[in-house]
Amino acid sequence: MPRLPKFESYRFIGYRKNMKVYDCDNPDHFKALEQLEEEKELVKNNQLQSFAPDSLEEAKNRSFKPFK
Numbered sequence: 001m002p003r004l005p006k007f008e009s010y011r012f013i014g015y016r017k018n019m020k021v022y023d024c025d026n027p028d029h030f031k032a033l034e035q036l037e038e039e040k041e042l043v044k045n046n047q048l049q050s051f052a053p054d055s056l057e058e059a060k061n062r063s064f065k066p067f068k
Helices: 027-040 056-061
Strands: 012-015 020-023 048-050
Touching: 012 027, 012 056, 020 027, 020 056
Parallel strands: none
Antiparallel strands: 012 020, 012 048
């Protein structure tokens, strides 16, 4: 499965600005997240968040909405 640098161990990654969570195991989600990262340098600008436990439920608990 593809992963972003610094987030190799995480399936669910949240973007803090739009409060959406992306499932890196979903090719469409990962492509959208990868495009955002390239355009806005999200890793460099500390705009991404991982979750522990690494689950959609935990992302929702932190007010992130699933990317559609």
